[in-house]
Amino acid sequence: MAIIFAVARVYGNKPTSLLATTIVGIFRGFPAIVTLFIIFFALPELGIFFSPFWSAVLGFVLVTGAYQSEYIRGAIQSIHLGQSLAAEALGMSKLQEIVHIILPQGIRAALPGISNEIIYLVLYSSLASYIGVEEMFAVARSFNSLQFRPLEIFLTAGLIYAAMATVCFAGFKMLENKYRIPGLEAAR
Amino acid sequence: MADGEVVLKVEDLHKSYAGVKVLNGVSFEIDRGQIKVICGPSGSGKSTLLRCLNLLTNPDKGRVWLEGQEITDQIRDVNKVRQKIGFVFQEFNLFNHLTALRNVSIALEIVKKMKKEDARDLALKELKRVNLEEDAHKYPAELSGGQKQRVAIARALAMNPVIMFYDEPTSALDPHLIGEVLDVMKKLAQEKLTSLVVTHEIGFARSVADEIMFMGDGTILEQGPPNEIIENPKHEMVKQFFKRISELYRRDGQ
Numbered sequence: 001m002a003i004i005f006a007v008a009r010v011y012g013n014k015p016t017s018l019l020a021t022t023i024v025g026i027f028r029g030f031p032a033i034v035t036l037f038i039i040f041f042a043l044p045e046l047g048i049f050f051s052p053f054w055s056a057v058l059g060f061v062l063v064t065g066a067y068q069s070e071y072i073r074g075a076i077q078s079i080h081l082g083q084s085l086a087a088e089a090l091g092m093s094k095l096q097e098i099v100h101i102i103l104p105q106g107i108r109a110a111l112p113g114i115s116n117e118i119i120y121l122v123l124y125s126s127l128a129s130y131i132g133v134e135e136m137f138a139v140a141r142s143f144n145s146l147q148f149r150p151l152e153i154f155l156t157a158g159l160i161y162a163a164m165a166t167v168c169f170a171g172f173k174m175l176e177n178k179y180r181i182p183g184l185e186a187a188r
Numbered sequence: 189m190a191d192g193e194v195v196l197k198v199e200d201l202h203k204s205y206a207g208v209k210v211l212n213g214v215s216f217e218i219d220r221g222q223i224k225v226i227c228g229p230s231g232s233g234k235s236t237l238l239r240c241l242n243l244l245t246n247p248d249k250g251r252v253w254l255e256g257q258e259i260t261d262q263i264r265d266v267n268k269v270r271q272k273i274g275f276v277f278q279e280f281n282l283f284n285h286l287t288a289l290r291n292v293s294i295a296l297e298i299v300k301k302m303k304k305e306d307a308r309d310l311a312l313k314e315l316k317r318v319n320l321e322e323d324a325h326k327y328p329a330e331l332s333g334g335q336k337q338r339v340a341i342a343r344a345l346a347m348n349p350v351i352m353f354y355d356e357p358t359s360a361l362d363p364h365l366i367g368e369v370l371d372v373m374k375k376l377a378q379e380k381l382t383s384l385v386v387t388h389e390i391g392f393a394r395s396v397a398d399e400i401m402f403m404g405d406g407t408i409l410e411q412g413p414p415n416e417i418i419e420n421p422k423h424e425m426v427k428q429f430f431k432r433i434s435e436l437y438r439r440d441g442q
Contacts, residue, residue, distance in 0.1 A: 082281035085244060086340075090295040090347060091271035100298060105285045181285050183329030 001061060002068030002114075003107070007098060009069070010076050020069075027066035033127050035059045040131040056128035064121045071113030076106040108179050115172030119165045126161070136160060193220045194256070195351050195382050196241070201250035203236055210236045211247070212406030218351065221380035225393040225414070228403035229429060234386045235278075237403070238353045241384075242273045255350055271299060274344030274352040278359050280336040282328040288315060288339045289324040292346050300347070314342040318372045334365030338372055345376075352376070352383040359388070390418060390433055402426045 008020035027035060040055040050058060079102055087097040107114075129138035140157040144150055196218045203211040210233045218224055226234050239245040241252055243259065243266050252260045259269045282291050292311035296302045302310070315321050318338040328336055337357055344352060354373065358366040370392050377383060377396040387393065393400055394414045401411040402423070409423045421427045 080279075080281070082277060082279050083283055086275075086277065086281035086283070086343075087295075088244060089242060089270055089273070089275035089277075090343070091267040091269075091299045092295060093267055096298050100294060101283055105283075108285065181329065182327045184284060184327070 001065035002072055003103065005065065005069035006072035006076060006106075007103075009073055011094065011098060024066045024069055027062045028070070030063075032059065032063045032124055033130060035063055036127060036131050052128070052132040055131055056125070056133050060121055060124060060128075063124070064117055067117050067120075068110075068114055071110040071117065072106055074113075075109035076102055078109060079105050105181075108176075108181065111172060111176050111179070115169060115176075118172070119168050122164050122168060123161055194218070195220050195222075195254070196384070197253040198241065199251045199253075201237070201240060201252070202248045203233075203240055203245065204248055205236075209406050211240065211250075214250070214403075214406070214408060216401060216408060216411070218382060218384060220382055222398045223377045223383045223385065223396050225397040225400045226384065226386045226403055227388055227390075227393065227400060227429075228409075229425075232403040233406045234403055235355050238275070238355050238384070238386060242270050242275055242353065244270075244275075267299070271347055272350045274341075274347060274349035276337070276340050276344055276352065276354045276357050278356040280328075280333070280340045280360070282336055282339055282343075284328050287325050287327055288320060288331065288335075288342075291328070291339055292343045295343070296346055310346055311342070314346045315339070317345065318342045319368075332365060333361045334368045337361065337369045341369075341372055341376075350382065352381055354383065354385040354387065356386050356388070388433070390430075390437075394418065402429070 005020045005024055009017050009024070011017075012020060030038075036056060036059040039050060039059050040052065043050070083101055083105075084097060087101045092100070125135055126137035128135050129141065132138075136157055140153050144153045147153070194217050198217070199215050201211050201214040202209070212233075214233070214237055216224075226237070228234055236245060240247040247260065250260065251258060254269060254272060257264070282288075283294065286294060289308065289311050292314055293304075293307040296307035296310060297304060300307075312321060312324060315324050318341055320335060320338050320342065323331060323335060328339070331339065341357075357373070358369050361369065366389070370389060373383075373385070373392065374396055385392075385397070397414050399411055400414050400417040401408045402417060402421070402425075403409065404423075404425045410417060410421060410426050417426065418430055421430060
Protein backbone atom coordinates (compact mmCIF):
# COMPACT_ATOMS: atom_id res chain seq x y z
CA MET A 1 0.00 0.00 0.00
CA ALA A 2 2.81 2.40 0.91
CA ILE A 3 4.52 1.84 -2.44
CA ILE A 4 1.34 2.41 -4.42
CA PHE A 5 0.60 5.64 -2.56
CA ALA A 6 4.16 6.91 -2.90
CA VAL A 7 4.22 6.19 -6.64
CA ALA A 8 0.77 7.77 -7.09
CA ARG A 9 1.90 10.93 -5.35
CA VAL A 10 5.09 11.29 -7.37
CA TYR A 11 4.03 10.03 -10.80
CA GLY A 12 0.24 10.14 -10.78
CA ASN A 13 -1.75 12.72 -12.71
CA LYS A 14 -3.34 15.54 -10.74
CA PRO A 15 -6.50 13.75 -9.51
CA THR A 16 -4.62 10.56 -8.64
CA SER A 17 -1.93 12.31 -6.70
CA LEU A 18 -4.46 14.55 -4.95
CA LEU A 19 -6.48 11.50 -3.89
CA ALA A 20 -3.39 9.72 -2.61
CA THR A 21 -2.22 12.85 -0.77
CA THR A 22 -5.62 13.24 0.89
CA ILE A 23 -5.79 9.63 2.04
CA VAL A 24 -2.24 9.75 3.37
CA GLY A 25 -3.06 13.07 5.06
CA ILE A 26 -6.09 11.61 6.83
CA PHE A 27 -4.35 8.56 8.23
CA ARG A 28 -1.28 10.51 9.24
CA GLY A 29 -3.48 13.13 10.85
CA PHE A 30 -5.72 10.80 12.91
CA PRO A 31 -4.28 9.30 16.07
CA ALA A 32 -3.97 5.53 15.52
CA ILE A 33 -6.44 4.82 18.32
CA VAL A 34 -9.05 7.07 16.68
CA THR A 35 -8.65 5.23 13.38
CA LEU A 36 -9.11 1.91 15.18
CA PHE A 37 -12.22 3.15 16.97
CA ILE A 38 -13.71 4.46 13.76
CA ILE A 39 -13.19 1.11 12.02
CA PHE A 40 -14.45 -0.99 14.91
CA PHE A 41 -17.16 1.17 16.46
CA ALA A 42 -18.26 3.64 13.76
CA LEU A 43 -18.23 1.60 10.54
CA PRO A 44 -20.88 -0.87 11.81
CA GLU A 45 -23.28 2.10 11.86
CA LEU A 46 -22.80 2.21 8.09
CA GLY A 47 -23.35 -1.50 7.89
CA ILE A 48 -19.66 -2.44 7.58
CA PHE A 49 -18.52 -5.01 10.14
CA PHE A 50 -15.03 -6.25 10.96
CA SER A 51 -14.00 -8.58 13.78
CA PRO A 52 -11.72 -7.00 16.41
CA PHE A 53 -8.71 -8.75 14.89
CA TRP A 54 -9.40 -7.63 11.31
CA SER A 55 -10.30 -4.11 12.46
CA ALA A 56 -6.89 -3.92 14.09
CA VAL A 57 -5.15 -5.31 10.98
CA LEU A 58 -6.93 -2.86 8.68
CA GLY A 59 -6.32 0.09 10.99
CA PHE A 60 -2.62 -0.61 11.33
CA VAL A 61 -2.20 -1.19 7.59
CA LEU A 62 -3.76 2.20 6.88
CA VAL A 63 -1.81 4.07 9.54
CA THR A 64 1.57 2.50 8.88
CA GLY A 65 1.03 2.51 5.12
CA ALA A 66 0.42 6.26 5.22
CA TYR A 67 3.64 6.86 7.14
CA GLN A 68 5.69 4.40 5.06
CA SER A 69 4.54 6.01 1.84
CA GLU A 70 6.15 9.24 2.96
CA TYR A 71 9.51 7.54 3.52
CA ILE A 72 9.32 5.94 0.09
CA ARG A 73 8.18 9.16 -1.56
CA GLY A 74 11.15 11.02 -0.09
CA ALA A 75 13.52 8.30 -1.24
CA ILE A 76 12.04 8.22 -4.76
CA GLN A 77 12.37 11.97 -5.11
CA SER A 78 16.00 11.90 -4.03
CA ILE A 79 16.94 9.73 -7.03
CA HIS A 80 18.65 11.89 -9.59
CA LEU A 81 16.40 12.92 -12.46
CA GLY A 82 19.17 11.92 -14.86
CA GLN A 83 18.46 8.22 -14.30
CA SER A 84 14.89 8.86 -15.34
CA LEU A 85 16.05 10.57 -18.53
CA ALA A 86 18.47 7.72 -19.25
CA ALA A 87 15.71 5.14 -18.84
CA GLU A 88 13.44 7.09 -21.18
CA ALA A 89 16.23 7.58 -23.71
CA LEU A 90 16.65 3.78 -23.82
CA GLY A 91 13.00 3.43 -24.76
CA MET A 92 11.64 2.24 -21.41
CA SER A 93 8.01 2.99 -20.64
CA LYS A 94 7.22 4.99 -17.50
CA LEU A 95 6.05 1.81 -15.76
CA GLN A 96 9.23 -0.11 -16.68
CA GLU A 97 11.28 2.82 -15.45
CA ILE A 98 9.44 2.93 -12.09
CA VAL A 99 9.58 -0.84 -11.55
CA HIS A 100 13.16 -1.51 -12.70
CA ILE A 101 15.03 1.70 -11.98
CA ILE A 102 13.27 3.93 -9.47
CA LEU A 103 11.63 1.61 -6.93
CA PRO A 104 14.59 -0.75 -6.35
CA GLN A 105 16.69 2.25 -5.37
CA GLY A 106 13.87 4.11 -3.60
CA ILE A 107 12.92 1.20 -1.37
CA ARG A 108 16.55 0.54 -0.50
CA ALA A 109 17.04 4.16 0.48
CA ALA A 110 13.82 4.11 2.52
CA LEU A 111 14.76 0.99 4.53
CA PRO A 112 15.98 2.80 7.68
CA GLY A 113 12.73 4.81 7.82
CA ILE A 114 10.65 1.73 7.09
CA SER A 115 12.34 -0.21 9.89
CA ASN A 116 11.54 2.61 12.30
CA GLU A 117 7.90 2.48 11.28
CA ILE A 118 7.71 -1.32 11.61
CA ILE A 119 9.02 -1.06 15.17
CA TYR A 120 6.37 1.55 15.93
CA LEU A 121 3.83 -0.87 14.50
CA VAL A 122 4.94 -3.61 16.90
CA LEU A 123 4.54 -1.20 19.79
CA TYR A 124 1.26 0.23 18.45
CA SER A 125 -0.19 -3.26 18.39
CA SER A 126 -0.84 -2.78 22.12
CA LEU A 127 -3.59 -0.34 21.10
CA ALA A 128 -5.56 -3.23 19.63
CA SER A 129 -6.42 -4.31 23.17
CA TYR A 130 -8.82 -1.34 23.31
CA ILE A 131 -11.05 -2.84 20.64
CA GLY A 132 -10.98 -6.25 22.28
CA VAL A 133 -8.09 -8.03 20.57
CA GLU A 134 -6.47 -10.49 22.96
CA GLU A 135 -2.91 -9.36 22.34
CA MET A 136 -0.10 -9.20 24.84
CA PHE A 137 -1.02 -5.89 26.47
CA ALA A 138 -4.60 -7.06 26.99
CA VAL A 139 -3.33 -10.25 28.58
CA ALA A 140 -1.01 -8.23 30.84
CA ARG A 141 -3.88 -6.02 31.93
CA SER A 142 -6.16 -8.91 32.80
CA PHE A 143 -3.30 -10.61 34.71
CA ASN A 144 -2.79 -7.41 36.63
CA SER A 145 -6.41 -7.08 37.58
CA LEU A 146 -6.30 -10.61 39.02
CA GLN A 147 -2.94 -10.49 40.78
CA PHE A 148 -2.29 -6.75 41.15
CA ARG A 149 1.46 -6.88 40.62
CA PRO A 150 1.84 -4.03 38.09
CA LEU A 151 5.61 -3.66 38.39
CA GLU A 152 6.47 -7.24 37.45
CA ILE A 153 3.67 -7.69 34.92
CA PHE A 154 4.04 -4.47 32.94
CA LEU A 155 7.82 -4.51 33.12
CA THR A 156 7.79 -8.04 31.68
CA ALA A 157 5.38 -6.96 28.93
CA GLY A 158 7.60 -3.97 28.15
CA LEU A 159 10.68 -6.16 27.93
CA ILE A 160 8.93 -8.57 25.57
CA TYR A 161 7.95 -5.62 23.32
CA ALA A 162 11.54 -4.40 23.48
CA ALA A 163 12.75 -7.88 22.50
CA MET A 164 10.41 -7.95 19.50
CA ALA A 165 11.53 -4.46 18.47
CA THR A 166 15.17 -5.54 18.74
CA VAL A 167 14.53 -8.54 16.53
CA CYS A 168 12.91 -6.25 13.93
CA PHE A 169 15.77 -3.81 14.20
CA ALA A 170 18.35 -6.58 13.65
CA GLY A 171 16.35 -8.00 10.76
CA PHE A 172 16.29 -4.64 8.97
CA LYS A 173 19.99 -4.10 9.64
CA MET A 174 20.59 -7.40 7.83
CA LEU A 175 18.34 -6.35 4.95
CA GLU A 176 20.14 -3.04 4.65
CA ASN A 177 23.51 -4.77 4.53
CA LYS A 178 22.30 -7.36 2.06
CA TYR A 179 20.96 -4.78 -0.37
CA ARG A 180 23.70 -2.21 0.13
CA ILE A 181 24.87 -0.85 -3.21
CA PRO A 182 28.64 -1.43 -3.37
CA GLY A 183 30.67 1.74 -3.33
CA LEU A 184 27.67 3.97 -2.74
CA GLU A 185 27.64 3.68 1.03
CA ALA A 186 30.41 2.36 3.25
CA ALA A 187 29.68 -1.04 4.79
CA ARG A 188 29.21 -1.02 8.52
CA MET B 189 22.33 1.19 -46.56
CA ALA B 190 24.26 3.18 -49.11
CA ASP B 191 26.37 6.14 -48.13
CA GLY B 192 24.63 9.43 -48.66
CA GLU B 193 21.33 8.17 -47.31
CA VAL B 194 19.82 10.71 -44.94
CA VAL B 195 19.47 9.29 -41.41
CA LEU B 196 18.21 12.36 -39.61
CA LYS B 197 16.50 15.36 -41.11
CA VAL B 198 15.51 18.38 -39.05
CA GLU B 199 13.35 21.16 -40.38
CA ASP B 200 12.74 24.55 -38.75
CA LEU B 201 12.75 23.42 -35.11
CA HIS B 202 11.48 25.86 -32.49
CA LYS B 203 11.34 25.58 -28.71
CA SER B 204 10.67 28.12 -25.95
CA TYR B 205 10.87 27.76 -22.19
CA ALA B 206 8.73 30.19 -20.21
CA GLY B 207 8.64 32.65 -23.08
CA VAL B 208 12.39 32.47 -23.75
CA LYS B 209 13.25 31.23 -27.24
CA VAL B 210 15.85 28.48 -26.92
CA LEU B 211 15.58 27.08 -30.44
CA ASN B 212 14.70 29.53 -33.13
CA GLY B 213 14.44 27.67 -36.41
CA VAL B 214 17.06 24.91 -36.61
CA SER B 215 17.39 22.87 -39.81
CA PHE B 216 20.03 20.33 -40.87
CA GLU B 217 20.57 16.80 -42.14
CA ILE B 218 22.93 13.95 -41.30
CA ASP B 219 23.82 11.24 -43.79
CA ARG B 220 24.60 7.70 -42.79
CA GLY B 221 28.15 7.39 -41.49
CA GLN B 222 28.56 11.12 -40.95
CA ILE B 223 29.89 12.66 -37.76
CA LYS B 224 28.63 16.15 -37.04
CA VAL B 225 29.86 18.24 -34.14
CA ILE B 226 27.74 20.99 -32.62
CA CYS B 227 29.53 23.69 -30.67
CA GLY B 228 28.65 27.07 -29.38
CA PRO B 229 28.45 29.05 -26.15
CA SER B 230 26.42 27.70 -23.25
CA GLY B 231 22.77 28.63 -23.41
CA SER B 232 22.77 28.52 -27.20
CA GLY B 233 20.30 25.60 -27.26
CA LYS B 234 22.63 22.66 -27.97
CA SER B 235 21.30 20.33 -25.26
CA THR B 236 17.71 21.37 -25.92
CA LEU B 237 18.22 20.53 -29.59
CA LEU B 238 19.38 16.97 -28.78
CA ARG B 239 16.52 16.46 -26.35
CA CYS B 240 13.97 17.66 -28.89
CA LEU B 241 15.39 15.24 -31.45
CA ASN B 242 14.67 12.13 -29.37
CA LEU B 243 11.49 13.64 -27.93
CA LEU B 244 12.70 13.83 -24.33
CA THR B 245 11.37 17.36 -24.84
CA ASN B 246 8.61 18.16 -27.28
CA PRO B 247 9.49 20.85 -29.82
CA ASP B 248 6.94 23.67 -30.19
CA LYS B 249 7.23 23.73 -33.95
CA GLY B 250 9.17 22.01 -36.69
CA ARG B 251 9.55 18.49 -38.05
CA VAL B 252 12.06 15.69 -37.58
CA TRP B 253 12.52 12.58 -39.72
CA LEU B 254 14.50 9.51 -38.65
CA GLU B 255 15.37 7.18 -41.53
CA GLY B 256 12.72 8.84 -43.64
CA GLN B 257 9.91 8.46 -41.10
CA GLU B 258 8.56 11.53 -39.41
CA ILE B 259 8.84 11.25 -35.62
CA THR B 260 7.20 14.57 -34.76
CA ASP B 261 3.81 13.53 -36.12
CA GLN B 262 2.41 12.65 -32.65
CA ILE B 263 1.29 9.19 -33.77
CA ARG B 264 4.59 7.39 -33.63
CA ASP B 265 5.43 5.33 -30.53
CA VAL B 266 7.96 7.50 -28.70
CA ASN B 267 9.62 4.53 -27.00
CA LYS B 268 10.21 2.88 -30.38
CA VAL B 269 11.82 6.06 -31.72
CA ARG B 270 14.11 6.39 -28.71
CA GLN B 271 15.36 2.82 -29.05
CA LYS B 272 16.88 3.79 -32.38
CA ILE B 273 18.78 6.75 -30.93
CA GLY B 274 21.74 6.18 -28.60
CA PHE B 275 21.92 9.00 -26.07
CA VAL B 276 25.03 9.74 -24.00
CA PHE B 277 24.60 12.34 -21.26
CA GLN B 278 27.08 14.77 -19.77
CA GLU B 279 26.46 13.35 -16.29
CA PHE B 280 26.57 9.67 -17.42
CA ASN B 281 23.26 8.90 -15.67
CA LEU B 282 24.09 5.26 -14.99
CA PHE B 283 21.64 3.22 -12.92
CA ASN B 284 23.34 3.24 -9.52
CA HIS B 285 21.86 -0.01 -8.23
CA LEU B 286 23.07 -2.11 -11.17
CA THR B 287 26.50 -3.40 -12.14
CA ALA B 288 28.13 -2.11 -15.31
CA LEU B 289 26.99 -5.29 -17.06
CA ARG B 290 23.37 -4.94 -15.89
CA ASN B 291 23.38 -1.26 -16.83
CA VAL B 292 24.04 -2.38 -20.39
CA SER B 293 21.79 -5.45 -20.42
CA ILE B 294 18.67 -4.22 -18.62
CA ALA B 295 17.11 -2.38 -21.55
CA LEU B 296 17.94 -5.32 -23.83
CA GLU B 297 15.87 -7.53 -21.54
CA ILE B 298 12.91 -5.33 -20.74
CA VAL B 299 12.70 -3.13 -23.84
CA LYS B 300 14.03 -5.42 -26.56
CA LYS B 301 12.73 -8.55 -24.78
CA MET B 302 15.95 -10.46 -25.33
CA LYS B 303 16.65 -13.63 -23.36
CA LYS B 304 18.71 -13.07 -20.22
CA GLU B 305 21.74 -15.01 -21.50
CA ASP B 306 21.66 -13.32 -24.91
CA ALA B 307 21.38 -9.89 -23.30
CA ARG B 308 24.31 -10.74 -21.04
CA ASP B 309 26.47 -11.90 -23.93
CA LEU B 310 25.72 -8.83 -25.98
CA ALA B 311 26.32 -6.54 -23.01
CA LEU B 312 29.73 -8.14 -22.43
CA LYS B 313 30.57 -7.67 -26.08
CA GLU B 314 29.65 -3.98 -25.92
CA LEU B 315 31.67 -3.49 -22.72
CA LYS B 316 34.62 -5.06 -24.53
CA ARG B 317 34.14 -2.55 -27.33
CA VAL B 318 34.73 0.27 -24.82
CA ASN B 319 37.59 -1.63 -23.10
CA LEU B 320 35.71 -2.36 -19.89
CA GLU B 321 35.12 -6.12 -19.94
CA GLU B 322 37.19 -6.49 -16.78
CA ASP B 323 34.99 -4.07 -14.85
CA ALA B 324 31.68 -5.61 -15.88
CA HIS B 325 30.84 -6.71 -12.32
CA LYS B 326 31.52 -3.30 -10.74
CA TYR B 327 28.84 -0.86 -9.62
CA PRO B 328 28.82 2.75 -10.90
CA ALA B 329 30.06 4.12 -7.56
CA GLU B 330 33.16 1.90 -7.94
CA LEU B 331 34.06 3.31 -11.36
CA SER B 332 35.94 6.47 -12.36
CA GLY B 333 34.15 9.16 -14.35
CA GLY B 334 35.81 8.04 -17.57
CA GLN B 335 34.78 4.43 -16.95
CA LYS B 336 31.21 5.48 -16.14
CA GLN B 337 30.96 7.40 -19.38
CA ARG B 338 32.28 4.40 -21.32
CA VAL B 339 29.65 2.17 -19.67
CA ALA B 340 27.05 4.75 -20.72
CA ILE B 341 28.35 4.57 -24.29
CA ALA B 342 28.21 0.76 -24.23
CA ARG B 343 24.65 0.93 -22.86
CA ALA B 344 23.62 3.11 -25.80
CA LEU B 345 25.51 1.00 -28.36
CA ALA B 346 23.91 -2.23 -27.18
CA MET B 347 20.53 -1.04 -28.42
CA ASN B 348 22.01 -1.01 -31.94
CA PRO B 349 21.02 2.60 -32.63
CA VAL B 350 20.93 4.10 -36.12
CA ILE B 351 22.45 7.28 -34.71
CA MET B 352 24.31 8.31 -31.55
CA PHE B 353 23.77 11.60 -29.71
CA TYR B 354 26.49 12.77 -27.33
CA ASP B 355 25.61 15.71 -25.07
CA GLU B 356 28.92 17.19 -23.89
CA PRO B 357 30.21 13.72 -22.98
CA THR B 358 33.53 14.90 -21.52
CA SER B 359 32.49 18.12 -19.78
CA ALA B 360 31.97 16.49 -16.40
CA LEU B 361 35.30 14.62 -16.48
CA ASP B 362 38.67 15.36 -14.91
CA PRO B 363 41.15 16.34 -17.64
CA HIS B 364 43.17 13.12 -17.33
CA LEU B 365 40.03 11.02 -17.95
CA ILE B 366 38.85 12.81 -21.08
CA GLY B 367 41.26 10.97 -23.37
CA GLU B 368 39.89 7.48 -22.74
CA VAL B 369 36.35 8.60 -23.61
CA LEU B 370 37.44 10.49 -26.72
CA ASP B 371 39.47 7.46 -27.85
CA VAL B 372 36.34 5.30 -27.71
CA MET B 373 34.33 7.94 -29.56
CA LYS B 374 37.03 8.21 -32.22
CA LYS B 375 37.05 4.45 -32.67
CA LEU B 376 33.27 4.45 -33.17
CA ALA B 377 33.56 7.35 -35.59
CA GLN B 378 36.07 5.34 -37.63
CA GLU B 379 33.52 2.50 -37.70
CA LYS B 380 31.24 5.04 -39.41
CA LEU B 381 28.62 5.09 -36.69
CA THR B 382 26.45 8.09 -37.53
CA SER B 383 26.82 10.60 -34.69
CA LEU B 384 25.74 14.03 -33.55
CA VAL B 385 28.18 15.30 -30.93
CA VAL B 386 27.79 18.37 -28.76
CA THR B 387 31.31 19.11 -27.53
CA HIS B 388 33.93 21.79 -27.05
CA GLU B 389 36.76 19.34 -27.73
CA ILE B 390 38.09 21.14 -30.78
CA GLY B 391 40.82 18.53 -31.28
CA PHE B 392 38.18 15.82 -31.53
CA ALA B 393 36.10 17.90 -33.93
CA ARG B 394 39.12 18.58 -36.11
CA SER B 395 40.20 14.95 -36.33
CA VAL B 396 36.89 13.10 -36.79
CA ALA B 397 34.04 15.47 -37.64
CA ASP B 398 32.79 15.74 -41.20
CA GLU B 399 31.22 19.04 -40.30
CA ILE B 400 30.95 21.52 -37.47
CA MET B 401 27.68 23.29 -36.82
CA PHE B 402 28.07 26.40 -34.71
CA MET B 403 25.01 27.31 -32.67
CA GLY B 404 24.21 30.71 -31.23
CA ASP B 405 20.97 32.41 -30.26
CA GLY B 406 18.97 29.29 -30.99
CA THR B 407 20.02 28.83 -34.61
CA ILE B 408 22.91 27.42 -36.58
CA LEU B 409 25.06 30.47 -37.30
CA GLU B 410 27.60 28.72 -39.45
CA GLN B 411 28.35 25.21 -40.66
CA GLY B 412 31.04 23.57 -42.73
CA PRO B 413 34.18 21.42 -42.64
CA PRO B 414 36.04 21.69 -39.29
CA ASN B 415 39.13 23.46 -40.59
CA GLU B 416 37.10 26.08 -42.39
CA ILE B 417 34.95 26.85 -39.35
CA ILE B 418 37.83 26.84 -36.88
CA GLU B 419 40.45 28.66 -38.98
CA ASN B 420 38.32 30.94 -41.06
CA PRO B 421 34.94 31.67 -39.47
CA LYS B 422 32.82 34.37 -41.02
CA HIS B 423 30.33 35.16 -38.28
CA GLU B 424 31.59 37.52 -35.57
CA MET B 425 30.34 35.37 -32.67
CA VAL B 426 32.04 32.28 -34.12
CA LYS B 427 35.31 34.21 -34.57
CA GLN B 428 35.26 35.33 -30.94
CA PHE B 429 34.49 31.82 -29.71
CA PHE B 430 37.38 30.12 -31.48
CA LYS B 431 39.74 32.97 -30.72
CA ARG B 432 39.09 32.51 -27.02
CA ILE B 433 39.52 28.75 -27.27
CA SER B 434 42.80 29.02 -29.15
CA GLU B 435 44.08 31.54 -26.60
CA LEU B 436 43.25 29.07 -23.89
CA TYR B 437 45.21 26.32 -25.65
CA ARG B 438 48.19 28.60 -26.23
CA ARG B 439 48.28 29.59 -22.59
CA ASP B 440 48.56 25.90 -21.79
CA GLY B 441 51.83 25.91 -23.68
CA GLN B 442 50.80 24.54 -27.06
